[in-house]
Amino acid sequence: MNKRKVIGIVILIAGIALIAAGVFRGELDVILRKAAVVCMECIGLG
Amino acid sequence: MAADKVFKNRIRRKLIQIAAFGFTNCHAGNFITGKLYNGKFKEFCTPGLNCYSCPAATVSCPIGSLLAVTGRADLKVSFYVWGFLLAIGAVLGRAVCGFLCPFGLIQDLLGAIPVHKFRLPKILTYVKYAVLALMVIIIPTVLILATGRTAPLYCKYICPAGMLEGAIPLLLTHESLRDSASVLFWVKLAILLAVIAGSVFVRRFFCKIGCPLGAIYGLLNKVSLYHLTVDRDKCIDCGKCAGCCPMDVDPVKAPRSAECIRCGACKAVCPKGAITIGFGSGRKAAKREGLVDMNVYSRK
Ligand code: SF4
Ligand code: SF4
Numbered sequence A: 001m002n003k004r005k006v007i008g009i010v011i012l013i014a015g016i017a018l019i020a021a022g023v024f025r026g027e028l029d030v031i032l033r034k035a036a037v038v039c040m041e042c043i044g045l046g
Numbered sequence B: 001m002a003a004d005k006v007f008k009n010r011i012r013r014k015l016i017q018i019a020a021f022g023f024t025n026c027h028a029g030n031f032i033t034g035k036l037y038n039g040k041f042k043e044f045c046t047p048g049l050n051c052y053s054c055p056a057a058t059v060s061c062p063i064g065s066l067l068a069v070t071g072r073a074d075l076k077v078s079f080y081v082w083g084f085l086l087a088i089g090a091v092l093g094r095a096v097c098g099f100l101c102p103f104g105l106i107q108d109l110l111g112a113i114p115v116h117k118f119r120l121p122k123i124l125t126y127v128k129y130a131v132l133a134l135m136v137i138i139i140p141t142v143l144i145l146a147t148g149r150t151a152p153l154y155c156k157y158i159c160p161a162g163m164l165e166g167a168i169p170l171l172l173t174h175e176s177l178r179d180s181a182s183v184l185f186w187v188k189l190a191i192l193l194a195v196i197a198g199s200v201f202v203r204r205f206f207c208k209i210g211c212p213l214g215a216i217y218g219l220l221n222k223v224s225l226y227h228l229t230v231d232r233d234k235c236i237d238c239g240k241c242a243g244c245c246p247m248d249v250d251p252v253k254a255p256r257s258a259e260c261i262r263c264g265a266c267k268a269v270c271p272k273g274a275i276t277i278g279f280g281s282g283r284k285a286a287k288r289e290g291l292v293d294m295n296v297y298s299r300k
């Protein structure tokens, strides 16, 4: 198999593993809390 | 025939871009009320640049989300968002920029204004890597490790998408927010106006110089499963592909260029059908013909 393809697949698998780890740590909730209300700092007002 | 292919490619891409824009921002009614959508979908990231403080936004911006998690002293690094960006980038590379990013579509529309287009010096395309390294990774991480606090630096000081999609609509609907507009607001407004003007005269101006997401996906273009290949046996070196590329790429010389957004314009214009974009179809075609297993096939 093409070397680039192998690297691409390895990165894809690592990415999926990281997503699972992030979900397990509760990061989705952190993101939802930040994104559901107006974040003054995020839009350069705070 | 070539004109027909170019037209079909343009329409197909525009329809996908509009669909992606619509899905990412399907709460347009919130522009009137000034409220933000706060349902479950906001837990998930969109692959492109789209401010989560935009009233219409359905999903979250990956850069904002990354910085939100980095800013938590108990988390410090976002496994979820890095994993998402790596997975999407490994599959699609910068095809995200060509097809799925709302801010990319906005720049395409500005670029459609019929004025002379300028090319940027290549060195400016490296600025986005500095933005990624400093404003998204290094400074926020050092601050959170050293002081236990950090701000979403890229969003706060640079992001023109946040200004256009978040700050301006919210200021228009919330009188109280107008009092908070400090010097920083005017600086960011100036950045946005520069990006708008730049996008009229330089195609994909912000994608080329300033977007940290473009930097990440650009690096992953080197190995992404969705990729561009050129059959050197068919290519007659006419240069039409390089001449039409909105990102100033010569796909014959650099089919894996970090700048290529896989828009397909070069493929549509090629008179010899030498360019393939897809998940390995170029390789399959080369194998069929017994060519070497390389990104640019050549028996010359
Ligand atoms: S470079 Fe950034 S703004 Fe441009 S299309 Fe890609 S993600 Fe969107
Ligand atoms: S347009 Fe086609 S034939 Fe012409 S240089 Fe590009 S790949 Fe080669």
Ligand code: SF4
Residues within 6 Å of the ligand: B228, B241, B244, B245, B246, B247, B248, B249, B250, B251, B259, B260, B261, B262, B263, B264, B265, B266, B267
């Ligand atoms: S090289 Fe081709 S696919 Fe890539 S950005 Fe240029 S025209 Fe689009």
